Amino acid sequence: QVRLVESGGGLVQAGGSLRLSCAASGRTFSNYNMGWFRQAPGKEREFVAAISWNGDSTYYADSVKGRSTIARDNAKNTVHLQMNSLKAEDTAVYYCAAREAYLGWATRSTADFGSWGQGTQVTVSS
Numbered sequence: 001q002v003r004l005v006e007s008g009g010g011l012v013q014a015g016g017s018l019r020l021s022c023a024a025s026g027r028t029f030s031n032y033n034m035g036w037f038r039q040a041p042g043k044e045r046e047f048v049a050a051i052s053w054n055g056d057s058t059y060y061a062d063s064v065k066g067r068s069t070i071a072r073d074n075a076k077n078t079v080h081l082q083m084n085s086l087k088a089e090d091t092a093v094y095y096c097a098a099r100e101a102y103l104g105w106a107t108r109s110t111a112d113f114g115s116w117g118q119g120t121q122v123t124v125s126s
Helices: none
Strands: 003-007 010-013 018-025 032-039 046-051 058-060 068-073 078-083 092-100 120-125
Touching (some): 018 092, 032 068, 032 078, 046 078
Parallel strands (some): 010 120
Antiparallel strands (some): 032 092, 046 058, 092 120
């Protein structure tokens, strides 16, 4: 499995921005489609965004579409999630996840991602 470490979370006011980062190691990063998920207290983990192994394709949850951008740098083994116009309902622990590219694309299911980071807390104050 690829090892994933998230960073960049924190406390921000509503309307502000954050850039989350995920550093990968241990495997060939470009062999993986990457995703971001989040989990708020008392709720199930939910899909936020995903990007294909080469960065050519992305898709987003409706809740963040237009406010967030996922991008990757295969030379640096990193994936980022830029979040703008943050809302109180964006408060959650954000997780980076990896899915081997040969397994397919376009999934929003946590069960389809085999490697996970430890998460980074994002708190949006209203």
